[in-house]
Amino acid sequence: MINKGFIMLHRELIDWEWYTDVNVCKLFVHCLLRVNYSKKKWQGIVVNKGEFITSYDKLAVETGLTVSKVRTALSKLEGTNYLKVETTTAYTKISFPKLNDFVVEVRQSQNDTPNDIPNSNEVTNISQSNDNHLATTNTNNNLIKNRKKIFRDKVFSHSTFDNIILESFFDYWSELNTDKTKMRFETERFFEIEKRLKKWAANERPKMISTKVKPELLTNR
Structure with missing residues (x-):
């Protein structure tokens, strides 16, 4: 993310109906910080001032929330018309119909030029159905524990599998490299959970141990 410019918030935000809802308020302020300060284009798509391109997975990584909590928070905000969500198979565009109710000003920094790349341009080739999306994020800027939590949620959402299978699968594929910057699954070019x-x-195969049949999981997958 390009952290340039600034926004000025109204103090009235404290009296906002969602201010005490931690997840909703956190996501809302984060989205305010992500919006473009001028009209630009991203892959042929017009992105106006007060809008930005993202994905549910990306918002989850950036805020530390789970994908389900991001969806719930966005649903609450959209239901009360504080923001608008346009979702396609390739990306999600978020806009603020009531931007001026909270933000006094969205301004570029003095070092920015009118042709600067917008914050949203780093979201390339987004597919919200792609389980390997996390592997494309900037591992230097995102907390590994957040990505690990999101990966675990994704794995355990497949409830048709036994918990023992899910636990061993997660433990194996979430193992960190020596630099503690990437999980094992993030090094794979293709990965569908x-x-x-x-x-x-x-x-999985049965192994006879002391006359009892115990499952032995192969790690060479």
Whole structure:
């Protein structure tokens, strides 16, 4: 994210109906900080002042919330017309119909030029159905614990698999590299959780130990 310029908030924000809802307020302020300060284009799409391009997964990583909490917060905000969400298979565009109710000014910094790349331009080739989206994020700027939490939520959302399978699958693919900057699954070029889980479960085999049959999970997947 390009952290340039600033926004000026009204003190009346304290009296806002969602101010005491931690998740909603946090996401709302984060979105205010992400909006463009001038009309620009992103991959042929017009992005006006007070709008930006993102995805649910990206917002989750940036705020530390789960994807489900991001969806719930956005639903509350959209339901009360504080922001508008336009979702496609490639991206999500967020805009603020009531931007002036909270923001006194959205201004570029003196070092910015009118042709500066907007904040949203780093969101390239977004696919919200792609389980490997987290691997494309900037690992130097996002807390590993947030990405790990999101990955765990994604894995355990596949409730048709046994919890033992899910736990072992998560433990293996969330193992960190020596620099503690990436999980094992983030080093894979292609990674679809459901397909990997099916293969993981299929590779489970019984092993006789002390006359008891115990599952042995293969780690070479």
